[in-house]
Amino acid sequence: MMDWVTEPLRHIGARIINAIWRLGFILRFFAALLLASGQSFTRLHLTLREIWFTGVLSLSIIMVSGMFIGMVLGLQGYEILQRFGSGDALGIMVALSLARELGPVVAGLLFASRAGSAVTAEIGLMKATEQLQAMDMMAVNPLARVAAPRFWGGVISMPLLAAIFSTMGVFGGWLIGVVVIGVDHGSFWSQMQASVDFRIDIVNGFIKSVVFALAVSLIAVFEGYDCHPTAEGVSRAITRTVVQSALTILALDFILTSFMFRGLS
Amino acid sequence: MSRKTIDLWVGIFAVLGIAAIFFLSLRVSTVQTSSGAPYTVYTWFDNIGGLKVRAPVKSSGVVVGRVAGIRLDTQKYRAEVTLAIDPAYPFPRDTVAAILTSGLLGEQYVGLNPGGEDDMLASGDTITMTQSAVVLENLISQFLYNSAANGSGDKSSSQP
Known part of the structure; x- marks a missing residue:
């Protein structure tokens, strides 16, 4: 008789329990993946x-997007900075926003949708066509043969992609700021070099990109490995990879930023 | 794709990525090329204005270190500013530290004006001669006060 009260509550409870169970499952999967990843280096x-x-x-999508983001930063940043008569500080703004935030985050989002989804689809289809089971039958561990190389491939390539993204962005900002708008070439670079700190800005940005790489690669491999072995299940797994990667990247970015940059000036 | 072409492309990709990291660390930022750990020097200011931690320490316009810490010394009720200075730049003991502003709206920094003494500052030493930040409000009120006083003085002198 109180069904209309208990039913939604029960539903919410089930969702929460399921989410926590999934978190435990993904961590157990991560441990198994690490144990099985010796082969991906031998x-x-x-x-x-x-x-x-x-x-x-x-590479192509990362380089082109980085270029465009840098050019937009050049246009918008100059428009804002010249109100305060400090258009020369454009280099600082472009470099800091790319190295600290946009480089790792946007490269991570692009990486999740370009590469993460493909990894999930590949592993999911292998599962749907029972290739993973066949490997298991032949005493080949599919975690070591299929999952671990994809995981480590993503972990290695994503920070490099983020660095390339930031570099292209700085180049795009330079193109708009110096070549098109006419900010002084010397002050663009010298102000950038004076204000961007290697330890605080570049290294922290790199740490961010490594953390995002771990998260996205783990989610992509896990969702593929865990999907329902049907056409619909694979498509749902791909959607989950992209959505969860994006949410995880943005949430981790907030956490990391609040540790790295809180209380600085 | 044969294994060889894949290896080649991965090599190109790795070179690109490492080149990007080098570009970011050498061209966009500056890796400190200091000759060792910086030495710390303590100073006390009556007023530090808007000085922030990590603000540059400059001498003749050259960056020689960073502000490592700022706190209020509750014994003297003055601001204690810790400076971390590159060991490549030794300063004499009678150096004067001043808080200056780069440009009208620019950031504040600590300017070091070296004296003539032969003894050099070592780690843990204090700079006793300091010059506080200029607080714009005080300056303006002083100016207004002075001009008001002058104005009334002129009037009284012209009246009789």
């Missing part, structure tokens, strides 16, 4: 192929 060509697949094939 048989290096497996990992190299995944770096090619996730890194090299993502």
Whole structure:
């Protein structure tokens, strides 16, 4: 008789329990993956192929997007800075926003949708067509043969992609700021070098990109490995990879930023 | 794709990525090329204005260190500013530290004006001669006060 009260509550409770169970499951999967990842370094060509697949094939989208983001930063940043008569500080704004935030975050989001989804689809289809089971039958551990190389390939290529993204962004900002708008070339670079700190800005940005790489690669491999072995299940797993990667990247970014940059000036 | 082409592309990708990291660390930021750990020097100011931790320490316009810490000394009720200075730049003991502003709206920094003494500052030493930050409000009120006093003085002198 109180069904209309208890039913939604029960539903919410079930969702929460399911989410916590999934978190435990993904951590257990991560541990198993780490234990099985010896082979991805002894048989290096497996990992190299995944770096090619996730890194090299993502180069074009990363470089073009980085360029565009940098050019937009150049336009918007100059418009705002020149109100305060400090258009020369454009280099600082472009470099800091790219190295600290936009480089790792946007590269991570692009990486999740370009490479993470592909990894999930590949593993999911292998599961749907029972290739993983077949490997297991032949005493080949699918975690070591399929999952671990894809994981480490993503972990290695994503920080490099983020660095390339930031570099292209700085170049794009330079193109708009110096070549098109006419900010002084010397002050663009010298102000940037004076204000961007290697330890605080570049290293922290790099740490961020490594953390995002771990998270996105783990989610992509896990969702593929965990999907329902049907066409619909694979498509849902791909959607979950992209959505959860994006949410995880943004949440982790907030946490990392609040540790790294809180209380600085 | 044969294994060789994949290896080649991965190599190109790695070179690009490492080049980007080098670009970011050498061209965008500056890796400190100091000759060792910086030495710390303590100073006390009556007023530090808007000085922030990590603000540059400059001498003749050259960055020689950073502000490492700021706190209020409750014994003297003055601001204690810790300066971390590159050991490549030794300063004499009678150096004067001043809080200056780069430009009208620019950031504040600590300017070091070296004296003539032969003894050099060592780690843990204090700079006793300091010059506080200029607080714009005080300056303006002083100016207004002076000009008001002058104005009334002129009037009284012209009246009789």
